Amino acid sequence: MVTRLVGLSGKPNVGKSTLYSALTLNIVKIADYPFTTLTPNKGVGYLRKKCVCKSLGVVDNPVNSRCVNGFRFIPVELVDLPGIVPGAHEGRGLGNQFLSEISMADALIHVVDASGSLDAEGRPADPDPENTLRDIRFLEDEYDRWLAGIIERGVQKAPRARPSRRSVEDVLSQVLSGLAIGRGDVEKAVERVNPPDEFSKWSRETMIELARTIRMIAKPMVIAANKIDKKGAEEGVRRMREAGYDPIPISAEAELVLRRAAEAGLVEYFPGDNDFKIVRPETLREKQREALEMVREKVLKHWGSTGVQELLNMVYFRVLKMITVYPVEDPNKLTDKKGNVLPDVYLVPMGMNVKEFAGLIHSDLMNNFLYAIDARRKIRLGEDYVLKDDDVVSIVAVGRQKS
Ligand SMILES: Nc1nc2c(ncn2[C@@H]2O[C@H](COP(=O)(O)OP(=O)(O)O)[C@@H](O)[C@H]2O)c(=O)[nH]1
Ligand SMILES: [Mg+2]
Structure with a gap:
C-alpha cells in the first residue's frame, strides 16, 4: 500500500480536533488492524469507496479493509x-514546530469556520463571512513565508557551483529534502518560476514565489468549511466559492454525534450516508433524540450529508490522485493463499505500472516478475501496463508460476 499522511491544519477553535475525533472514531474498524491511534495526534481514518465485489458477483472477506453493504472502507x-x-x-505560538509538522504531511485539510465567527487568533467574534477568506490566505501565507525563509538560509549556505538550472535544482532538493518534498516537485516548481541560475540574483520575491509554487505542488490543500450547522455558514461557503476556492462543506460535530451514536448501537449509520436510522427508539434519552434530530434537520436534510467522508475521499481520490487496485493470488477464484475473497485493496498513485505495483506487495514479486493477469478479462498484462482504478490483478513471478 502506498500511504500518504494527511494533516489537519487551521487556526485554533475551527474544529480540527473534533474533525480528527470524528474521522478516527472507526465504527467499521478492522478487528485486528495493528493500530488505530499511532501517536497522540496521529490516527487512522477510512476512505469509503464502492467495492468491486458486487460487479464481480462474489461475496468477499476482506483482510486489510472492510466491506459493508458493498462499500469498502480503506x-x-x-x-x-x-x-x-x-x-x-x-x-x-509554537509556529516553527507547527510548520515543520505540517511539512511531514503529503496533503493538508485546511479547516475553517464557515460561519466566520472566530477572529484571526481563534477567539469568538461577530460573524463575518470575510473571516473565512482571511483564514485561507493567512495559512497559505504563513507557510509560504516560513518555507521561503528555509530556502533563503539554505541557498546562502550552499557551496558555490557553476550557475546552472541543474545546480539550482540540486541545492533546492537538498534544502527541502527533510520536508517530504521530492526532487520531481522541485523540478516542476523551478520550471514554472524560472528563477535566475545565480543565487545572488534571487530577491525575497523570488524565494516567496518559489515557496508558493512548491507548496501548491507538494502540499496540496483541501478546504473544509466546518460548522455548516451554524448560522452564517451558507454565506461563508458562498463567499469562498465566489473567491475561486472549492471548499467542502462539513459539520465535524454532527459526524461525531452520529459516529458515537452508531458506536453505542443507538443508530444505524455509516460515514458518508445521507441519513441514519434509530435502532431502538425506546432506549434513547430525550436529549440524545433531540441532538440526533437536529443533525438530521440542520445538516443531513439541508446539505445532503455531514461532508466528512466526502472530504477525506476528495483528498485521496481527487487531490492526491490515488486509485484502488485489488491484488489476488488466484485470478479465477479472486482469492489469496488462504482462500479469502478479494482480501486486500491497495491505494496507489495514478500512473503506476503493474510491475511497480508488484513491488509494493513484495520486492520478490517485482524482481521475479513475469507478467500479470487481469482477473476480470482473464488476459495477460505486461510489466508496462498502467493500472486502472478498481483493477483486480494477479502477479505471476518466477517460482510462483500458475499451472
Ligand atoms: N456548531 C459546531 N461547532 C463545532 C463543530 N466542530 C467543532 N465545533 C466546536 O468548535 C470548538 C472548537 O473545536 P476543536 O475541535 O477543539 O477546535 P480546534 O482548536 O481546531 O482543534 C468546540 O467547542 C467544538 O465543539 C461543528 O461542526 N459545528
Ligand atoms: Mg485542537
Whole structure:
C-alpha cells in the first residue's frame, strides 16, 4: 500500500480536533488492524469507496479493509496539527514546530469556520463571512513565508557551483529534502518560476514565489468549511466559492454525534450516508433524540450529508490522485493463499505500472516478475501496463508460476 499522511491544519477553535475525533472514531474498524491511534495526534481514518465485489458477483472477506453493504472502507493515516496563529513563521505560538509538522504531511485539510465567527487568533467574534477568506490566505501565507525563509538560509549556505538550472535544482532538493518534498516537485516548481541560475540574483520575491509554487505542488490543500450547522455558514461557503476556492462543506460535530451514536448501537449509520436510522427508539434519552434530530434537520436534510467522508475521499481520490487496485493470488477464484475473497485493496498513485505495483506487495514479486493477469478479462498484462482504478490483478513471478 502506498500511504500518504494527511494533516489537519487551521487556526485554533475551527474544529480540527473534533474533525480528527470524528474521522478516527472507526465504527467499521478492522478487528485486528495493528493500530488505530499511532501517536497522540496521529490516527487512522477510512476512505469509503464502492467495492468491486458486487460487479464481480462474489461475496468477499476482506483482510486489510472492510466491506459493508458493498462499500469498502480503506484505512489511511491522519494527523491532527496544533493550531496556527498569525506570525507563526516567525515562531509565534509554537509556529516553527507547527510548520515543520505540517511539512511531514503529503496533503493538508485546511479547516475553517464557515460561519466566520472566530477572529484571526481563534477567539469568538461577530460573524463575518470575510473571516473565512482571511483564514485561507493567512495559512497559505504563513507557510509560504516560513518555507521561503528555509530556502533563503539554505541557498546562502550552499557551496558555490557553476550557475546552472541543474545546480539550482540540486541545492533546492537538498534544502527541502527533510520536508517530504521530492526532487520531481522541485523540478516542476523551478520550471514554472524560472528563477535566475545565480543565487545572488534571487530577491525575497523570488524565494516567496518559489515557496508558493512548491507548496501548491507538494502540499496540496483541501478546504473544509466546518460548522455548516451554524448560522452564517451558507454565506461563508458562498463567499469562498465566489473567491475561486472549492471548499467542502462539513459539520465535524454532527459526524461525531452520529459516529458515537452508531458506536453505542443507538443508530444505524455509516460515514458518508445521507441519513441514519434509530435502532431502538425506546432506549434513547430525550436529549440524545433531540441532538440526533437536529443533525438530521440542520445538516443531513439541508446539505445532503455531514461532508466528512466526502472530504477525506476528495483528498485521496481527487487531490492526491490515488486509485484502488485489488491484488489476488488466484485470478479465477479472486482469492489469496488462504482462500479469502478479494482480501486486500491497495491505494496507489495514478500512473503506476503493474510491475511497480508488484513491488509494493513484495520486492520478490517485482524482481521475479513475469507478467500479470487481469482477473476480470482473464488476459495477460505486461510489466508496462498502467493500472486502472478498481483493477483486480494477479502477479505471476518466477517460482510462483500458475499451472
Ligand atoms: N456548531 C459546531 N461547532 C463545532 C463543530 N466542530 C467543532 N465545533 C466546536 O468548535 C470548538 C472548537 O473545536 P476543536 O475541535 O477543539 O477546535 P480546534 O482548536 O481546531 O482543534 C468546540 O467547542 C467544538 O465543539 C461543528 O461542526 N459545528
Ligand atoms: Mg485542537
